[in-house]
Amino acid sequence: MTRLVTKAMILAAGRGERLRPYTDTCPKPLLEIGGKPMIFYHLEALATAGFDQVVINVSWLGEMIEQAVGDGSRFNLKVVYSYEPEALETAGGIVQALEYLDDRFVVVNADVRSDYAFENLLQIETDAHLVLVKNPEFHPQGDFVLDSGLLSNDIDGRHPFAGIACYHRSFFNGLEAGRRSVVPLLRQAADNRSLSGELYEGNWTDIGTLDRWQAAKI
16 A cells, blocks of 8 residues: 655644743643653654654744654654744744645644554545544534535534644645644635544543643543
């Protein structure tokens, strides 16, 4: 079976405002769960899934992430860094890092914890594919509706975007460098019925607040 995806990107440039004061001196991706920095779980899972290169975008305290992760050899990966003097948000960070990525690549937010198997994304053929999850208490309204493998912006039956996706670089065609979110692009693709997705019902949480981080550490 031919692999369509061999490279991934971890979005790790955020400031982590809701996790202050801990993120005043430690970048959010290095906050520990189970005695290990959050970002290490992603690196290990990506290596297990057979990825060979990971791009990490960094900004706030990015040098600490680079020092902790290094060149990726300890994870059997090649890790490269995309530096952002000011965090460029999701789409902006991806656009800046495209030079390090292939035509098709996986993107995962550094601050989500899940046992989702990245192998599931190795054969995706659409330009954009999102992993959705069951609605947690902190996001009951969800983001997209899944209907026969495609996502829509309908209101009823929405599920949250897990922060795990697979993209083709053409999804970002025409975007100039700069700070921008990926959400408007995803909304437009959903309206065009060109955004595919899946619902993952396993373990997942967004470590976005102090309460959720503390709960994940238990």
